[in-house]
Amino acid sequence: MALSLEKDKIRFLLLEGLHENSLKVLNDAGYTNIEYLSHALDPDELAEKIKDAHFIGIRSRTQLTRDILEQAEKLIAIGCFCIGTNQVDLEAAREFGIPVFNAPYSNTRSVAELVLAEAIMLYRGIPEKNAVVHRGGWGKSAKNSHEIRGKVMGIVGYGSIGSQLSVLAESLGMKVIYHDAVTKLPLGNAVQVGSLEELLQNADIVTLHVPDLPSTRYMMKKEQFDLMKDGSYFINAARGTCVEIDDLAAAIESGKILGAAVDVFPKEPKSAEEEFESPLRKFDNVILTPHIGGSTQEAQANIGLEVAEKFVKYSDAGDTTTSVNFPEVSIPVKEGSHRLLHIHQNVPGVLSQINSSFATAGINILAQSLMTEGDVGYLVMDVDNRNSKEALDQLRNIKETIRVRVLF
Template identity: 30%
Template sequence: MKKVLIIDEMHLSIIPLMENEAFQVDYSPQISRAEILEIIHEYVGLIIRSKTPIDRELLEKAERLRFIGRAGAGLDKIDLEFLEQKGILLFHAAEGNMDAVGEHAIGGLLAIFNHANRADLEVRKGIWKREENRGEELKGKTVGIIGYGNMGSAFAKKLRGFDVQIMAYDKYKTGFGDKFVEEVGFENLVDKVDVLSLHVPLTPETRNFLTLKILQKFKNPIYLINTARGEIISFATLNKSLDLGIIRGAVLDVLENEKFNTYTPAQKLEFEQLAARENVIFSPHIAGWTFQSYERINEVLIEKIKGSGIIYNA
C-alpha cells in the first residue's frame, strides 16, 4: 500500500482526504528527526510544515519517496537541488493561506495608522487622548509590493477598495500589471511608495536584502510590512531606520530570529529596543494561520497531488 508520513501538525482533514486517494497515512506530528531518518525509506509521500530540514541526509534515506507536500509557502528548509536530482515532486500550498496573509497585512497597517494598540491600552487605564492618537488614512497613499506571487497578489487584491495606488516589483516575474497594479522596476518603487510590503521567499539573494543602504534610497519615509521572512531585514537595520525616520512604523509578523532563547547578546539588545517602540506591531508568524487557511491548505495540497498523476503511479 502507498504510505504517506505526516511529520507536522496539520488540520486532521488531511487524513481522510489522503485515504480517499488510497494512501495509508501515518500521522506523527511529534516525531523526531532521528525517528524520521529510521523509517523514511518506507514512504512514497511526506507531508511537512517547517519543523524538520528536508536536506540531503534525509533525502538519501528516502528510497521510495515520490513526493513531498509542503503545507505552506516557504521552501527555504528544503534542498531543492537534490530533490530535483532524485526526481521527487514537490507540492506547496501557498494558495491555501494567501488570503489570510493579505488580510493580516492590511489589519496590521490600519492598526499602525490609527495607533490602535496604544490607544486601547490608554483607554483601559482611563486615559483619553484624542489629538495624540490622531490617525493616518490609507486612501491616497502609494503602496509598494516586493514579490508578486500568491501572497503579493492577494495583498494587492485586498487593497483595491482603499483608493490607493499599488506598485509591484518582482525580479523574476513580468507581465502582471493591470488596471489595479502598476508593474515597476525597483528604482521606480523606491521613488514613489509610502508603504512597503515584503512578499518574497528566503533565499541567499533575499537574506538581509533590506539593508540601511537600500532603505536610505527611498524618497519618502515608509511604513514597512513584513509577513514574509524575518531574515530579509535585521533587528539592527530596523532600529537604525526607525531612529532615522526612514521607516515610520513597522508591521512584523516575522523576525530575524524567532527563537528567543537562542538570541545572541546583540540580538537581545536590538530586539528589546524594537519591542519598546509604539510604532511597531508584532505577531508570532501567524499571518497565514487562520482557522480557514488551516483546512484550505490541505485541500490545495490534495488537488495538486491529484493533478500531477503521482497518485496513480506511486
C-alpha cells in the first residue's frame, strides 16, 4: 500500500512576516514543520532554503523566478499572501507542476476604504494644506475645497474592489460610472460606460482597480490624462505598471490634474532601507503611500486564513480551486480509497494511457477528474486502497508525467 508523506515531514517556508492566522490554520490541520521568517530573503538565501520546502508562503517582496524555482525540487505549491502574483513566474511554476494560490478577496474592504478616504482628502485639498501647516504656514482658504457629494467617481475595473468602492462612494452621495473589459452587473445606481475614453471625459475623479495584464500596462499616459476634465483628480491603488508616472507628473505640474493619490509604483524599494524615488515626491497635492492599500490588520488576518486554507485543501485533498496558474480540480473524498494526483504534459492520449494501464493491471478507479490549462494537465483520481501502490507505479511509467503524489 502506498502512503502519503506524513504531515510532520511536509515542510512549510513562510516569509515576510505573514499573519499568525496562517500558522494557526496549518497547525490546526496537523502541519507543524514550519519555518517562519519575518523578512524576505536575498536570492542566494532563498535558493538555498527553498530546496527542502514543500510549500512556500510569500508576500510582494519575494521574487520566485524561474531560476529560483529550478532549485525547488520538492516544492508542491506557492501561496501569495496578497492579491498580486506578478512576483512569481507563473508559467514556470505551472511547467514544474506547482500551483500558485493567492487571496483575491480578503483585502478588498481595506483598499476600498483607503481610496474613498483619499478621494475626500483630495477634494478638500488636505494634502497640500497639511504640508503648508507643517512648514509653519496657515493656508486657511476654501479655494479648490469641495464636498464629494454629487461628484462623479470613475472606476476603472469593476471587480471585487471596484464594485465595493462603488457602493461606499454612492452611500456618500457620489455618482458612479465604471469601465470594465467585460459587461458587469452594476451595484446600486452605478452606470457602466462603453469605453475608457468616455469615463475619463466624464469623471471628476478617476480611480484604477485593474490587474497587471499586457492590456493594462501603461494604460494611463499623456493621451489619457489629456482626456480628463480640467481640475480633476486621479487615484491609483491597482498596479504601478498601469501608469506612466512621468506623464502623470506632467499633468499635475500643468494643473490639468488638481491632485492625485498613488499607492503603487513601477519601481518600488525592496526594503525600508532603500530610498523611494519618484517624480511625484515634489508635489504637496499628491498623497504617496508605500503600497499599503491592503495593509490593515483585518486584511492581513483574512489573507492568512484564506491562503493557508488553500494550502491545507491542496495538501490534504489535491484541491486546486482558485489557483491562478493551474487547472482547477476539486472532487469529494471517498471512504476506503487512496487519492492520486497526476500532473502531466497536456498532450492527447494521456488519460487513455492511464485508464488502459489501470484496466490491464486490474486497478479499480472509484472517481477521477481531469482538467487542463496551457501545457499542463491535472488528474485527480481515487482508487481502491488495496491498489494504490500498483496505481502509483503505473502513473510514474506514463512518459508525459511531470509529478505524481499519493494522498491518504
